Amino acid sequence: MTRHPEELVAHLSQQAMELRRMVVDMIFCAQSGHPGGSLSAADIVTALVFHKLRIDPADPHWPERDRFILSKGHAAPLLYAALAVRGFFPQEELKTLRQLDSRLQGHPDRLKTPGVEMTAGALGHGLAIGVGLALTARLDCLPYRTYVLLGDGEIQAGVIWEGALFAAKYGLENLTAIVDYNGVQLDGFVRDIMPLEPVVDKWRSFGWHVMEIHGHNMRQILEALDAADDIHGKPAVVIAHTTKGKGVSFMEDDCAWHGRAPTAEQCDLAMCELGAEDHD
Amino acid sequence: MRIAYGKALAAYGAENPDVVVLDADVSKSTQTHYFAARFPERFFNLGVAEAGMLDTAVGFALGGKIPFVNTFAFLLSLRCAEQVRTCVAYARTNVKLIGAYAGLSDAFDGPTHHAIVDVAVLRSMPNVTVLVAADAVEAAKLVPVVAEYDGPVYLRVSRAEMPTVFDGNHQPQIGKGTLLRAGEDVTLIACGVMVARTLEAAERLSKKGINARVLAMASLKPLDREMILASAAESGAIVTAEEHSEIGGLGSAVAELLAGEQPVPVVRVGIPDTFTETGPYEALLDRYGMSVEAIVSAALRAVQLRL
Numbered sequence A: 001m002t003r004h005p006e007e008l009v010a011h012l013s014q015q016a017m018e019l020r021r022m023v024v025d026m027i028f029c030a031q032s033g034h035p036g037g038s039l040s041a042a043d044i045v046t047a048l049v050f051h052k053l054r055i056d057p058a059d060p061h062w063p064e065r066d067r068f069i070l071s072k073g074h075a076a077p078l079l080y081a082a083l084a085v086r087g088f089f090p091q092e093e094l095k096t097l098r099q100l101d102s103r104l105q106g107h108p109d110r111l112k113t114p115g116v117e118m119t120a121g122a123l124g125h126g127l128a129i130g131v132g133l134a135l136t137a138r139l140d141c142l143p144y145r146t147y148v149l150l151g152d153g154e155i156q157a158g159v160i161w162e163g164a165l166f167a168a169k170y171g172l173e174n175l176t177a178i179v180d181y182n183g184v185q186l187d188g189f190v191r192d193i194m195p196l197e198p199v200v201d202k203w204r205s206f207g208w209h210v211m212e213i214h215g216h217n218m219r220q221i222l223e224a225l226d227a228a229d230d231i232h233g234k235p236a237v238v239i240a241h242t243t244k245g246k247g248v249s250f251m252e253d254d255c256a257w258h259g260r261a262p263t264a265e266q267c268d269l270a271m272c273e274l275g276a277e278d279h280d
Numbered sequence B: 001m002r003i004a005y006g007k008a009l010a011a012y013g014a015e016n017p018d019v020v021v022l023d024a025d026v027s028k029s030t031q032t033h034y035f036a037a038r039f040p041e042r043f044f045n046l047g048v049a050e051a052g053m054l055d056t057a058v059g060f061a062l063g064g065k066i067p068f069v070n071t072f073a074f075l076l077s078l079r080c081a082e083q084v085r086t087c088v089a090y091a092r093t094n095v096k097l098i099g100a101y102a103g104l105s106d107a108f109d110g111p112t113h114h115a116i117v118d119v120a121v122l123r124s125m126p127n128v129t130v131l132v133a134a135d136a137v138e139a140a141k142l143v144p145v146v147a148e149y150d151g152p153v154y155l156r157v158s159r160a161e162m163p164t165v166f167d168g169n170h171q172p173q174i175g176k177g178t179l180l181r182a183g184e185d186v187t188l189i190a191c192g193v194m195v196a197r198t199l200e201a202a203e204r205l206s207k208k209g210i211n212a213r214v215l216a217m218a219s220l221k222p223l224d225r226e227m228i229l230a231s232a233a234e235s236g237a238i239v240t241a242e243e244h245s246e247i248g249g250l251g252s253a254v255a256e257l258l259a260g261e262q263p264v265p266v267v268r269v270g271i272p273d274t275f276t277e278t279g280p281y282e283a284l285l286d287r288y289g290m291s292v293e294a295i296v297s298a299a300l301r302a303v304q305l306r307l
Helices: A004-030 A035-040 A044-052 A073-088 A093-097 A125-137 A156-168 A197-206 A218-231 A262-274 B002-015 B035-036 B050-062 B073-079 B079-092 B118-123 B136-148 B195-207 B224-234 B252-259 B281-287 B294-304
Strands: A067-069 A146-151 A175-181 A209-214 A236-241 B019-023 B042-046 B066-072 B094-100 B130-132 B153-155 B177-181 B185-191 B212-216 B219-221 B238-245 B266-271
Touching: A004 A035, A004 A044, A004 A156, A004 A218, A004 A262, A035 A044, A035 B094, A035 B130, A044 A067, A044 A073, A044 A146, A044 A218, A067 A125, A067 B177, A067 B212, A073 A093, A073 A262, A073 B136, A125 A146, A125 A156, A125 A175, A146 B153, A146 B185, A156 B050, A175 B219, A197 A209, A197 A236, A197 B177, A209 A218, A218 A236, B002 B035, B002 B050, B002 B136, B019 B035, B019 B050, B035 B042, B042 B130, B050 B066, B050 B073, B050 B079, B050 B153, B066 B073, B073 B079, B073 B094, B073 B118, B073 B153, B118 B153, B118 B219, B118 B238, B118 B252, B136 B153, B177 B195, B177 B252, B185 B195, B185 B224, B185 B294, B195 B212, B195 B238, B195 B294, B212 B219, B224 B238, B224 B252, B238 B252, B238 B294
Parallel strands: A067 A146, A146 A175, A175 A236, A209 A236, B019 B042, B019 B066, B066 B094, B094 B153, B130 B153, B185 B212, B185 B238, B238 B266
Antiparallel strands: B130 B219, B177 B212
8 A cells, every 4th residue: 555645644634624614614604504524524525525536626527537425415514615625616605505596505416516426415325326326337337436425323324224235235346435433413422322333343244344443534544545445346434433523622522513503702713723823 | 017117128228228227126026027137237136125226226327327216106105205305306316216016006915005195295296207107008108208308207007907098109208198089078187097997987978978088198297288278178177087096196286287277177086085905906996986987977077067
């Protein structure tokens, strides 16, 4: 495996922090949205959108592009910020999140937003959709890879495990799932609402290659995504241990911040903690 | 009818390499085994996992394939309703939903297997085209129509051996009805197995001196507006006949159109607001409000209401 240069890792980590600031700002402007799960997934989404995915903002429908399905659609602000910075649409548009006539719906809409592969919001769909995409790539002999980002609460849905069975049946080595395992869902801690452990054993017993990483360690994320490329005959899943609300002390590990907008004062504080130099 | 569908799908598969077929462990019932035998690499049996099958079809559609999703109509319309709403209808993915064993046609398996609200559910979703095949000829002819239309389609097919209504020249189209019998006194609009029963009812009505027009309406959404509005204006009385709950199906669609555009009496023949039971198919149709006599009575009532 190639070792990723320090500069790349540092650059991507900084990019993730920038996306976190944008997310908080967008949700503050909209006074509506889901900060917790966007902040937890920021490093993973950065690694994908700014490094791993072969995508082209000038040609969003390029047939050979890698596919990224954000199955946990409530992290839409994070996806929008990443796509805007990556050049799929103007960054000024981010301020229109959740407003009437905006291309940035409350949850991703593939028909409205350039770069959004699939509509999401109702949880549970992404993995089986990824199976269909991965099977299409195989039928058409196309080299693209399909990535599906799942929430941890989301994998309580039975249909996720239907998709897990399908992917194993067809040995989809061109499919990578990532679980944003932040341990907190809307109503409380995952371990209290509906425990997932032993989650690694579950995926393994379903026929998947499982990797477990620290989901805020950029180097580990990059290495796991690369390692998935080298798995043959089965799909790969990365269990990424993360912190809900990562980077904003008062949002961390608190289910109250699953879907709540900050006040002006909280927004300032959050920006400060996220390293904003001059926030007004 | 189901065999005609299965064979037509396999034949069309040879013409169009983009077609993929998904089934949920009922390929011997839906007759997708014909396709599976010819194109095993494009056939995916995903087991008893209908919701996951639907999402997988969405993935195929995103990749540019034309997925035909097959299972029993009640599962497709109810178990998969949220998949269809979010990922097919709202996301406008090119998924073809084929509801097998629709209506009461899986008669002896009973109310769990009868599909009496499928049209109501799917017709209410924006972006979804809803088609109901009347016989084997129409079911087969609809396969390329469904495949070549760009967008979500629900096609309802039956388990029953249905009387043949159409000859080989019939060419069903989305948004178009078919005039089967001319008449000015009342217009009978039917879909599915009720088309044959409605033609029989029209014969009986003629003996009573009532000249009924008969329209076959395979396309429930979009409806053939022009044809229905013209018939309402010309005959002044409408009867609808369908193998579905009276709530939400063809009768509702026609009544919704006419209430706003051309108000005339509309009498609906269908399953009253009740669950059904196990029994022989034809007897069930008669028991649950869909006898030829029920259509005749409805026509007489519609004519009476017009006066």
